[in-house]
Amino acid sequence: MESQFLGNKDFKITNQNVTESCPSNIAIIKYWGKYENQIPANPSISYTLNHCKTNTSMEFVAGEAFSVQTFLSGNEEKKFAEKIEKYFKSIEVYLPWILQGKYIIKTENTFPHSSGIASSASGFGAIAKCLMTLDEVFNPEAYSLEFKIQKASFLARLGSGSACRSLYNGLVVWGKTQELATSSDLFAVAYPNEEIHPIFKNFNDWVLLIHEGEKSVSSTVGHGLMTTNPYAERRFQEAHENFEKLKSILATGDLEAFIKLTEHEALTLHAMMMMSDPAFILMKTGTLEVINRIWDFRRITGLPLFFTLDAGANVHLLFPNDLQQDKIENFINQDLLQFTQKGGVVKDVMQF
Structure with missing residues (x-):
């Protein structure tokens, strides 16, 4: 149920600067076709890569008018900023503090752009991890590591479907399948290592x-x-x-x-x-x-x-x-x- 990820409205925001890294992934069983709200039409399974990553720093200026400024490898990307602003507005119910400040996001990939490696997966994965780090600071409730990763995967999915798989190492499943009891359309899960x-x-x-x-x-x-x-x-x-x-x-x-x-x-x-x-x-x-x-x-x-x-x-x-x-x-x-x-x-x- 999506309700498990609804945000706590009892928050206290402060200026923060967080940095996170997230790898890309390559699917073995492909995700192609989706329904509303990034729900996959079929289950997929992917390998998470080790070296191809997105490194993202997110500066949050509390109390400023909501805006997003993004830089990719030092170059300002205004179109991407507009996309992130729209994305942040769409997930406010899950992070009620998210529109209460200004963001400066700087991101770099360890791999070439347009190289056949999913930069949207690693990019939105890194952003979701940054947001969850902020949420943990702003909220009095303690998160378990498992819940933090699961909610980050859930949030990443709403930005880019395949991004939800990048929050875990190894083989990762997204999409409900009877072959794995823990699988879900809402977030990815690690395939059992054993x-x-x-x-x-x-x-x-x-x-x-x-x-x-x-x-x-x-x-x-x-x-x-x-x-x-x-x-x-x-x-x-x-x-x-x-x-x-x-x-x-x-x-x-x-x-x-x-x-x-x-x-x-x-x-x-x-x-x-x-x-x-x-x-x-x-x-x-x-x-x-x-x-x-x-x-x-x-x-x-x-x-x-x-x-x-x-x-x-x-x-x-x-x-x-x-x-x-x-x-x-x-x-x-x-x-x-x-x-x-x-x-x-x-x-x-x-x-x-």
């Missing part, structure tokens, strides 16, 4: 920057087009079915099945885009070249290099952190980097 085979706890994620510019169709528009997509309901059903399969895969350590499911989910995401009205394609020629070369490499060598895609052209290369990774890294450097726009690659790991 139900994950060790092989899935130490992975590389190298992102090939095939296209570094702005996407032709935003994710917000793409989600909206699912409301008229004739294949949407079947897709939502399939996500539930894939979650059931994944639960078994994670428990048994079936890497081959994990690869098959992960790549199928990535391609299904882009298939939904192509079957929208109007249809759109975010993959580039380089994206397809990389996918085909990965398939050839895996067929010839048997080595577990595979891919996933976000809502864009860039390719997330996934492979275990083990003794075979040198051969995989050599292949990436020698055969795949040529398809990037500027030789760009972001190297991250998923360890927990």
Whole structure:
């Protein structure tokens, strides 16, 4: 129930300056399609990254007229400030003090903008963490750590759906599914660590920057087009079915099945885009070249290099952190980097 997150009106505000950091995440089972108030149309599960983060400082000047000023890597971003002002107004019921002052928000990403890594996820995650730190200072009630993270995930979701998954480490679930009793549409939860085979706890994620510019169709528009997509309901059903399969895969350590499911989910995401009205394609020629070369490499060598895609052209290369990774890294450097726009690659790991 959302009522558990309603704010305490007995607060006392003071000038504060807080700093928080939040990583991005990459989904294995994709979230694509939503209902009002950022409710997902299907459950999703993601890996939280280790190095790709947003670092945010939030200065709160108590008693000033409500306003938001935002800076990204030192440059003022007025459009983003307008978006944050609208967001803050929408969550006042959960943080009753939020409009009682002025904000100066400074944020930096440890990864390139438009790199196929969800900056909205890490960005809104960091903002939600800052807000919860302020709320803890302004309210007399003591929060448990579990509640603080859960409410931060809830607030992050209202800014950017996938952001709610970035508040936890490891594998993270968002969206109600019978495969996980604690799952919710309102916030994300960590997937039980004890139900994950060790092989899935130490992975590389190298992102090939095939296209570094702005996407032709935003994710917000793409989600909206699912409301008229004739294949949407079947897709939502399939996500539930894939979650059931994944639960078994994670428990048994079936890497081959994990690869098959992960790549199928990535391609299904882009298939939904192509079957929208109007249809759109975010993959580039380089994206397809990389996918085909990965398939050839895996067929010839048997080595577990595979891919996933976000809502864009860039390719997330996934492979275990083990003794075979040198051969995989050599292949990436020698055969795949040529398809990037500027030789760009972001190297991250998923360890927990």
